[in-house]
Amino acid sequence: MRATVVVSTYNQEKYIVECLESILSQESDYQFNIIVSDDNSKDKTPIILKEYSYKYPDRISLILRDKNVGAAANYVGVHNEADGDIIFHMDGDDVMLPSKIQKQMQMFSVDSEVNIIFHRALYFSDDGSLLKPTKGFMAGQEIVSFSAREMAMWGSIAVHSSYAYRRSSRKVHDIGREFMEWFFAMDSLLPDGKGLFINDVLVKYRINQNGNSYLSTGKGKMKAYRIYFQDIYHYFGLNPDLRPQLFANAVVSFLGMLKNVHTIDLSLFKFLLRNIFYFNPSYIKSAYTARLSNGLVDKENE
Structure with a gap:
């Protein structure tokens, strides 16, 4: 079983190095490659990405758009290019914590019915005013199992960069509009797939006031x-x-x-x-x- 880590970027020259290094430094028994899709950044993000692609030609491939297509189309496009059995999503300003890939991959490998896995996150800001983890989900059970029925009821329960899903479970590849990632979580779970939530903090999720994320303003x-x-x-x-x-x-x-x-x-x-x-x-x-x-x-x- 092999993984692909998909990274979406736009004007993230300050953060993309930390993001890529956090992925490359993952110790895992499972092979994985990285695909980065840049949405026509106006800063030095493309230059940095080219440097990393040149340094790691067998691990990193790039999609460098010559015009801005927007976050939704950039996301859909790069996910459709991913060829791993398991697909991880990362925003270009977030940071993987040690053992993230290993823990999620292990759970996929032992249960073929598991189609999607989330986990807790550490919210942080550049100025240090925010540094808080999300709470233990559902009374802090080590692993929470759920179906499309629970996901439909609970709604969005995890940040983008916690998502990993089985590529074969995704049936919708482009909905032609903006979306929240919950949409594709439901797609992976329907009709009878299983999801897991790991009550462990495995990613740092960046939120800066007036930043690019929806939660910033x-x-x-x-x-x-x-x-x-x-x-x-x-x-x-x-x-x-x-x-x-x-x-x-x-x-x-x-x-x-x-x-x-x-x-x-x-x-x-x-x-x-x-x-x-x-x-x-x-x-x-x-x-x-x-x-x-x-x-x-x-x-x-x-």
């Missing part, structure tokens, strides 16, 4: 919510048997948007009213608990 958060709602609507239409779980996901996401960006999305509000039949308090409680358990710890020593 209020405007970015609002955009992320609205993209995510489109993903929910997509699976709600295609999977009637998952509608109660997806409705619970939508309710918790609606409340999260209200809390985090102090506004509501009218289309989602109308969606909830139209589909109130699917209201299930126990599902909503489960979705809320899942989101809450994967938030940031309250104190640095937790």
Whole structure:
């Protein structure tokens, strides 16, 4: 079994070296290659990438775009080029921690039904104002197993750079619009695949105020919510048997948007009213608990 680590970059000259070194330094019993796709960066990111590709020709290959296609198309394009049995995603400003690849690969290798694996993350900022890990998911069980039904209900529970999935499980290769990575998690799990969550911090996830990530600004958060709602609507239409779980996901996401960006999305509000039949308090409680358990710890020593 072999892996491909996919890295998406855009104007990350300050961070891409640390990102690549963290991948190259991984000690693993499993072979892996790296594909980096740069979305026409205007800084020195392409130059740095060429230097690394020249230094590691057998390990690193590049896609250097001659025009900016946007984060979604850049992501889709490079993932479609990956040829490993297991595909890891990394943003170009994040950092792998030791044993990440080994731990996730081992779990894929011992259970052929596992299609996707997430884990905890350490959130950090360049100025040191943020350095907190996500909480232990679901009461800190060492490994949490879940299906598409739980994923539909829980929603997004992990950062991009924790994702690893079995390439053969991905059925949708381009949806023609922006998306959140939860969309492809659902794609890998449906109809009857298994997912795992490792309650171990295996990646550093960078968030700087006014940075490139959706979580860096209020405007970015609002955009992320609205993209995510489109993903929910997509699976709600295609999977009637998952509608109660997806409705619970939508309710918790609606409340999260209200809390985090102090506004509501009218289309989602109308969606909830139209589909109130699917209201299930126990599902909503489960979705809320899942989101809450994967938030940031309250104190640095937790």
